[in-house]
Amino acid sequence: MDYAIIVLLQVVVTIANLALISAGLAVIFGMMRIINMAHGEFLMLGGYAALVSHQAGLNLWLSIFVVAPLVVGLVGAVIERLVIRRLYGRMIDTMLATWGVSLALVGLITVIFGNTVAGVSPPLGSLEIGAYAIGRYELLVAGVSALLFAAGWWVLARTPVGLIARAAMQNRDMAAALGVDPARVYAATFVTGAAISGLAGALIAPIAGVAPTIGAAYIAKTFITVISGGAAILAGTLSAAGLLGAVNAAFSFLTGPVLGEVALLACAVLLLRLLPQGVTGRFFRRSL
Amino acid sequence: MSILAVSNLAAGYGAIGVLRDVGFDIAQGEILGILGHNGMGKSTLLKALSGAILPSAGAILFAGADIAQEPPHRRARRGLGYVPQGRQIFPGLTVRENMAFAARASGAPLVIVDEMIARFPRLQPIVDRAGGVLSGGEQQILALARCLCAKPSLILLDEPTEGIQPSIRDEIVETLLTLRRELGLSILLVEQNLKFMTDLADRVLHMEKGRLAFAAPPEAAA
Numbered sequence: 001m002d003y004a005i006i007v008l009l010q011v012v013v014t015i016a017n018l019a020l021i022s023a024g025l026a027v028i029f030g031m032m033r034i035i036n037m038a039h040g041e042f043l044m045l046g047g048y049a050a051l052v053s054h055q056a057g058l059n060l061w062l063s064i065f066v067v068a069p070l071v072v073g074l075v076g077a078v079i080e081r082l083v084i085r086r087l088y089g090r091m092i093d094t095m096l097a098t099w100g101v102s103l104a105l106v107g108l109i110t111v112i113f114g115n116t117v118a119g120v121s122p123p124l125g126s127l128e129i130g131a132y133a134i135g136r137y138e139l140l141v142a143g144v145s146a147l148l149f150a151a152g153w154w155v156l157a158r159t160p161v162g163l164i165a166r167a168a169m170q171n172r173d174m175a176a177a178l179g180v181d182p183a184r185v186y187a188a189t190f191v192t193g194a195a196i197s198g199l200a201g202a203l204i205a206p207i208a209g210v211a212p213t214i215g216a217a218y219i220a221k222t223f224i225t226v227i228s229g230g231a232a233i234l235a236g237t238l239s240a241a242g243l244l245g246a247v248n249a250a251f252s253f254l255t256g257p258v259l260g261e262v263a264l265l266a267c268a269v270l271l272l273r274l275l276p277q278g279v280t281g282r283f284f285r286r287s288l
Numbered sequence: 289m290s291i292l293a294v295s296n297l298a299a300g301y302g303a304i305g306v307l308r309d310v311g312f313d314i315a316q317g318e319i320l321g322i323l324g325h326n327g328m329g330k331s332t333l334l335k336a337l338s339g340a341i342l343p344s345a346g347a348i349l350f351a352g353a354d355i356a357q358e359p360p361h362r363r364a365r366r367g368l369g370y371v372p373q374g375r376q377i378f379p380g381l382t383v384r385e386n387m388a389f390a391a392r393a394s395g396a397p398l399v400i401v402d403e404m405i406a407r408f409p410r411l412q413p414i415v416d417r418a419g420g421v422l423s424g425g426e427q428q429i430l431a432l433a434r435c436l437c438a439k440p441s442l443i444l445l446d447e448p449t450e451g452i453q454p455s456i457r458d459e460i461v462e463t464l465l466t467l468r469r470e471l472g473l474s475i476l477l478v479e480q481n482l483k484f485m486t487d488l489a490d491r492v493l494h495m496e497k498g499r500l501a502f503a504a505p506p507e508a509a510a
Binding site for chain 2: 160163164166167170171173174175176177178179180181182286
């Protein structure tokens with residue numbers, strides 16, 4: 001029984017982590033159709049922002065929840081202004097440009113911090129269930145992930161900002177003809193996506209550590225999750241993370257983490273073969 | 289007094305010129321129709337006026353300000369409404385959300401959404417339905433109601449009767465005439481349906497090969 005509870009909690013944590021690290025990409029790709037190849041580096045920057053500010057003496061929670069999203073949001077604002085804004089509507093060009101940004105960020109951070117893994121111990125200790133234990137911090141991260149998606153749904157469904165964002169996403173020209181400046185909406189969306197990625201990177205840094213090249217470890221999984229989810233940003237990311245995360249966690253338990261990753265990729269290939277439009281192309285079509 | 293004065297307007301798509309030396313004006317509360325065969329530049333004229341394409345020459349004075357080089361959202365906020373051909377409803381937003389968006393985008397109070405739903409009774413039973421699943425006629429009424437939610441002083445209407453049934457056509461005529469009478473609304477109407485044009489327009493201009501060829505009263509155009 002204890003083992004079953006621990007396995008269940010671990011599956012939930014894996015799903016939540018996958019959804020969390022995919023959320024920023026889902027916002028930018030889902031709303032702007034921009035394939036942000038620098039998404040992994042936004043996660044990495046979030047980790048470094050939290051780590052550096054904490055090592056400088058700032059409270060860990062402030063470093064994670066305030067500094068990291070602010071810093072990466074600011075970096076996102078600069079990249080949007082200098083690079084992305086000139087390339088809206090040109091998917092391949094934005095992909096290449098953000099790939100260049102990705103390489104530049106990896107190089108810059110390697111020069112500053114060196115090519116080593118840094119980290120901070122996860123706070124809060126562990127929760128013991130019989131003979132087994134799971135980190136309380138991991139459960140907190142899962143809770144934050146759930147809250148983040150709930151907040152995202154509330155903003156999109158219930159606020160004027162969400163209404164404007166959804167309309168601009170569906171028909172940019174008509175939104176402009178009715179009085180909304182699409183450039184401002186797109187800039188705000190990109191910055192929001194970057195800030196969410198920064199928060200996600202900071203949250204997982206105490207669990208996974210941080211290194212200049214760690215973005216590469218996340219980018220494939222996050223892209224697969226967002227693409228497998230389909231058009232609906234929140235429902236798609238959540239459903240794909242639920243399916244792929246569960247497969248990943250189950251196979252990791254049964255066979256080890258390497259085959260867990262292989263199972264995740266195989267499941268994604270099968271999913272996209274059966275549902276080329278992603279999960280929300282068939283199910284939850286009217287969801288956000 | 290003119291609410292819109294266009295002079296020497298030229299516009300097109302890239303190197304392809306469509307409009308040449310177009311000039312006309314619309315008085316406050318006037319309904320001006322533009323007739324012409326397909327491909328003569330009628331929709332391009334409305335796109336140039338709404339800001340969807342920028343003119344290569346000429347002036348567009350709207351309420352006294354030259355808006356020729358302004359982006360579409362600035363023109364909309366000045367009170368220039370645009371109902372494009374094909375309606376361009378936001379398919380994933382409900383009827384009410386489509387209208388609320390227009391009110392939010394223009395800074396109009398949200399109460400206008402309920403006012404417009406009351407003006408267009410056909411929208412009442414479908415306010416919570418997604419725009420993408422509506423019939424062509426319902427979408428046309430929604431497109432017009434959405435535009436009116438932004439409280440425009442001039443509406444650019446592009447082929448509003450395309451693909452809709454006569455009863456809806458009559459409803460649109462009735463509502464536009466009422467709005468003109470009550471609010472002094474001005475309308476620039478591009479249309480190929482002569483009955484609709486004669487029911488609505490005070491004056492008709494004929495467009496040929498990107499130029500305005502001649503003006504006539506609606507009865508003469510018919």
